[in-house]
Amino acid sequence: MTTIALSGSRSGIGAATAAALAALGHRIIGIDLRDADVCADLSSADGRAAAVQQVLSQCGGVLDGMVLCAGLGAHVEPASKIAEVNYFGAVTLLDGLLPALQRGHAPSAVVVSSVASSQLPWDKNPLGAALEAGDEAAVAAICAGAGPKAGHLAYAGSKNAVTVAVRRRAVAWGRAGVRLNTVAPGAVETPLLQAGLADPRYGQAIQNFVAPIARRAQPAEIASMIAYLMGPAAGFIHGAQFFVDGGIDAMARPTVF
Numbered sequence: 001m002t003t004i005a006l007s008g009s010r011s012g013i014g015a016a017t018a019a020a021l022a023a024l025g026h027r028i029i030g031i032d033l034r035d036a037d038v039c040a041d042l043s044s045a046d047g048r049a050a051a052v053q054q055v056l057s058q059c060g061g062v063l064d065g066m067v068l069c070a071g072l073g074a075h076v077e078p079a080s081k082i083a084e085v086n087y088f089g090a091v092t093l094l095d096g097l098l099p100a101l102q103r104g105h106a107p108s109a110v111v112v113s114s115v116a117s118s119q120l121p122w123d124k125n126p127l128g129a130a131l132e133a134g135d136e137a138a139v140a141a142i143c144a145g146a147g148p149k150a151g152h153l154a155y156a157g158s159k160n161a162v163t164v165a166v167r168r169r170a171v172a173w174g175r176a177g178v179r180l181n182t183v184a185p186g187a188v189e190t191p192l193l194q195a196g197l198a199d200p201r202y203g204q205a206i207q208n209f210v211a212p213i214a215r216r217a218q219p220a221e222i223a224s225m226i227a228y229l230m231g232p233a234a235g236f237i238h239g240a241q242f243f244v245d246g247g248i249d250a251m252a253r254p255t256v257f
C-alpha cells in the first residue's frame with residue numbers, strides 16, 4: 001500500500017481527490033482544519049510546522065505521494081490569510097516533506113493552483129518577491145494597502161507564486177527522484193466557489209467567468225487529472241502545469257503557453 005498526504009481533505013477538490021485515490025488503494029493522510037487525520041491551521045507558521053511533524057509521525061517518515069489542495073478564495077478576510085494558506089501552506093509542506101517523499105516508492109506530488117495563476121503574471125505580481133522571500137510581514141502590508149481588490153490580488157498573486165514555486169523546484173526535485181506538477185482548475189462547484197458567488201465584491205465577476213465549455217467543473221473532474229498525475233502512467237511528467245478549465249486559459253491567452 002502506498003501512502004499519500006493530502007491537504008484540504010474535508011471538502012471540494014481535496015475530498016474528491018482523497019476519494020479517487022483511496023478507491024485506487026492508496027492510504028490517505030488527510031490534513032485539514034478539522035475532521036482530518038492531521039488537524040492543523042496552515043495559515044500560521046506554527047500550524048504549518050505542526051502539520052509537517054504530524055504527517056511525518058503518521059507516515060513513519062516515508063511518503064509515496066502528496067497532493068496539496070488546501071486553499072482559500074478571494075472573498076476571505078483579511079486578504080493576507082489567503083496568501084498564507086495558498087502559498088506558505090503549500091511550500092512549507094513541499095519543503096518539509098520532500099525528504100519523506102524521497103524515501104517513498106515512485107514518489108509524486110501535485111499542487112492545486114488555479115487558472116488565476118496566469119491572470120497575474122510573475123513580472124506583474126506585487127506579492128511575488130515577498131512570498132518567495134518568506135516575508136510574511138511584507139505580504140500582509142501589501143495586502144493591507146491594496147484596497148477593495150486585495151482579495152483578488154492575494155488570490156491571483158498567491159496562485160501565480162505557488163505555480164512559480166513548483167517550477168523553480170523542478171530541477172532539484174527531478175534530481176531527487178520526486179515528480180512535482182500543478183493542476184490549474186477553472187471554476188469548480190465547491191463551497192469555495194459558492195462563497196465567492198455570494199460575495200457582493202466578487203460574485204458578479206465569478207458569474208461572468210464562463211468557459212468555452214459553458215459550465216463549471218465537478219470536483220471529480222479535477223480529481224481524475226490529479227490521480228493520473230500521481231500514477232505510473234505519468235512517469236515522465238514533471239514541472240508542468242495542467243489547466244483543467246474548460247478552455248478559459250486558451251480563450252484568454254491563445255498565444256502564451
Ligand SMILES: NC(=O)c1ccc[n+]([C@@H]2O[C@H](COP(=O)([O-])OP(=O)(O)OC[C@H]3O[C@@H](n4cnc5c(N)ncnc54)[C@H](O)[C@@H]3O)[C@@H](O)[C@H]2O)c1
Nearest residue numbers: 008010011012013033041042043070071114187188190192
Ligand atoms: N473551486 C474553484 O472554482 C477553484 C478554482 C481554482 C482553484 N481552486 C483551488 O482548489 C483548491 C481546493 O479548493 P476547493 O474549491 O475544493 O475549496 P473548498 O473550500 O471546498 O476546500 C478547501 C479546503 O481547504 C481547507 N482549508 C482552508 N483553510 C485552511 C487552513 N488554514 N488550514 C488547513 N486547511 C484549510 C478547508 O477546510 C477545505 O477543506 C484551493 O487551493 C483552491 O484555490 C478552486
